[in-house]
Amino acid sequence: MRSLRGLLPTTGDYDLRPRTLRADLAAGLTVGVVALPLALAFGASAGVGPAAGLVTAVVAGIVAAVFGGSNVQVSGPTGAMAVVLAPIVAVHGAGAVALVAVLAGVLVLVAGLARLGRVVTVLPWPVVEGFTLGIACIIALQQVPAVLAVRIEPGGNTLVTALDAVGRAVAATDLTPTLWALGTVALVAAGTLLLPRLHAAIPASLVAVAVATLVAELTDAPVARIGALPDALPLPSIPAIDPGLLRELAGAALAVAALAAIESLLSARVATSMNRTAHHPDRELVGQGLASVASGLFGGMPATGAIARTAVNVRSGARTRLAAVVHALVILAVLYLATGPASAIPLAALAGVLLVTSVRMIPAATIRAVLGAGRGAALTFTVTAVVTVALDLVQAIQVGIGVAAFLALRHVARSTDVHREPLPGPAEQGDEHIALFRLEGALFFGAAERVFGTITERSVDDGVLVVILRLSRIGMLDATGARALGELIGDLEASGLTVLVKGVQGEHRTMLRRVGAIDALRHPSHLIDDLGDAVVHARSHVRRSAVAEVTEPGGTGRAHG
Structure with missing residues (x-):
């Protein structure tokens, strides 16, 4: 029982002194504004719809904040998770995602109770960076059909699908939708990149999406929109469980659980290095497991700790996990009060947000550092990135670790x-x-x-x-x-x-x-x-x-x- 209590929330998780409270409220509001377009975009990218992204950001965001092991971690839908979920949706339909979320959440929860939280420390740095680069490439490739206003059935290899979209766009007789989509993407990307130079406090992606939506509405642009969104959280329900489907989804659930655990622990570790505070890896897994289960019960996606949003939270002055709760409540307010305007957002605008996100996922300085760390590190980094794009994320981690282990053993053997x-x-x-x-x-x-x-x-x-x-x-x-x-x-x-x-x-x-x-x-x-x-x-x-x-x-x- 003493060991279990270390994995549960305590009153020490919060600090309600006025100064700290104000800092958390301000940080939560900032992160909520930044996270809103990302939640919509990742839901659409995964194939489950923007509404599922909003539900995940709200439900998983609150549960992970309360039960997780980091005081400043922000959780919700992420690009990496969208990459993993897209093939599942293509094969089994969007309805299977809720069941996968529950199954994966249970696996992550068990991993936390089994004290496996420190396993992420064994991942070699080149593998992590190669994995991140591969995810960034996949996110960018996934946006190509929306960028070119081409409709393609999901489920194929991301690179092949992107090339197919380019071919269809070139062969199209009417380029008007493609030109409008390209213009929308360019407007959003430019706004997201340039607005912070005017003032760091400007929620660049939200403002850029809002401007693109306003332009599309005023000009009656021929661009695809998000469409109707729910104006309230759905009631929780247990996903339909079919033994045959359960067996088919077991492997997918394991892959999702592995990704959720790895990405969340990496994000928490990044947050720890940024604000010099400790985090509890095992409790983090417990919190993320519960968050995915709760998200699945509400019809959402599996959740993970989000490195980019967590970094924004820390830089905005967050002190306790109250900031992450406030971030989720901000998105919840939009869900209840502003789904009408949100439904008019062009899909190309969300594609623009994700393209910028993919570019920012791994800085050029990091790539140069990995490639300059030696031939072994460069090989591990490159192989992991290529396998991530060509095959899938779990195999990429396995292959990357295998390459790194082989090189490490060769080095040890030579030193003997x-x-x-x-x-x-x-x-x-x-x-x-x-x-x-x-x-x-x-x-x-x-x-x-x-x-x-x-x-x-x-x-x-x-x-x-x-x-x-x-x-x-x-x-x-x-x-x-x-x-x-x-x-x-x-x-x-x-x-x-x-x-x-x-x-x-x-x-x-x-x-x-x-x-x-x-x-x-x-x-x-x-x-x-x-x-x-x-x-x-x-x-x-x-x-x-x-x-x-x-x-x-x-x-x-x-x-x-």
């Missing part, structure tokens, strides 16, 4: 090395018959064969009688490395050499015993802790070998004590 060292202290007669090898790094499947091959080459046919293996600097030893070490000892002993193993760490000794490597030694005393003792032992073997050669001329010259 073996050096032949001179014996410590004054030289003695016979020392040339003793080979002292120092192994350092990670002795695992990726490096064992190369390292042990080097030892064999430098030991056999070099007049060596005794080999000392220094293992005290081995940082990691896996079963493959331990087994290969046993085989090396056995091969050297079989060739007539005596092998002494020095400085085996406690946990490594257990592994060596389990795979039988210790048993390959000729005598238990050949496992030694001190280098000085190992050298004394080796010299005694060499002296006995010399005596054996004098007294037994036909002997092998190898020590067997």
Whole structure:
């Protein structure tokens, strides 16, 4: 129960002192104005309609703010989620999204209760940035049909669909709708980019969309509009559950849950770096899981933490989660009071907002930093971005992590090395018959064969009688490395050499015993802790070998004590 209480809301989540209260109200109002066109746009982009985007922003925004693990996180529909949902809508229809939201929310909630919140820290930076770039490209490509005023059935590959839209627009005999749509997009994009230069407090995207809508209304422009929107929140209901559909949507729900968890935790981490306050990853997953479940019950989309809106919230002076609640209430007020004007918004205007959003998702400086971080980082970044666009987001993360892991293992394997060292202290007669090898790094499947091959080459046919293996600097030893070490000892002993193993760490000794490597030694005393003792032992073997050669001329010259 004590552990569970750490995942629940507390009175300490809020600060109602007048100064803090004013800051939260102002920040919430600012974020609400910024989020309104994005909520409409992401709902339309996902294929579930602008109304679903509004519902998600309101319901999930409030639930995630109250139950989440960050004081300044803002949640709702996002571009990445819209990218994942679009194929689901194309195959199963918009009605399946509510069920996916509930299923995915339950999975994220369970992940939070299972304390998996810190798993995002294992994601390599190039994978995250490549993933983000791929999403940005997909969001931009998804807008091409709306930008060109071409209607295309959703569900195909985003790049192919965009190229098809371009082909249809070029072949069209009447270019009037296309020119109007392009003009609307240009107006919104220019306003969104240029208005903040006049004054930072101007809600640029909202003003740009409002101006584009006014122009379209006054000129009776031939552009597609959002259409009718609900003037109230729908009543909550449990989505229809069909066993067959449930099985078909299981994979989609898992992908949505993974995306919701990753994006929310990344957003919370960004917020923490911006305002220097802590966040609770496990509680964040609990809050996001509950938010998606609630959104699904109201007919909305799965929700995640939104990095862009969270950044606006922090920069606007938000202190507590009350700001995120206010942001949702602002959108709720629009839903009840202004759905009439909102229904006249051109779809091309929302496309303009999303195009600007996609450009801003990953700054050019970040791309240069990743590409300049080395060939490995550049390869991981590029592969992740390409797979995100060509296949899907979950596979992109899997492939990106696989590439990063392979490169990391290759680097670790290359850093594992073996050096032949001179014996410590004054030289003695016979020392040339003793080979002292120092192994350092990670002795695992990726490096064992190369390292042990080097030892064999430098030991056999070099007049060596005794080999000392220094293992005290081995940082990691896996079963493959331990087994290969046993085989090396056995091969050297079989060739007539005596092998002494020095400085085996406690946990490594257990592994060596389990795979039988210790048993390959000729005598238990050949496992030694001190280098000085190992050298004394080796010299005694060499002296006995010399005596054996004098007294037994036909002997092998190898020590067997």
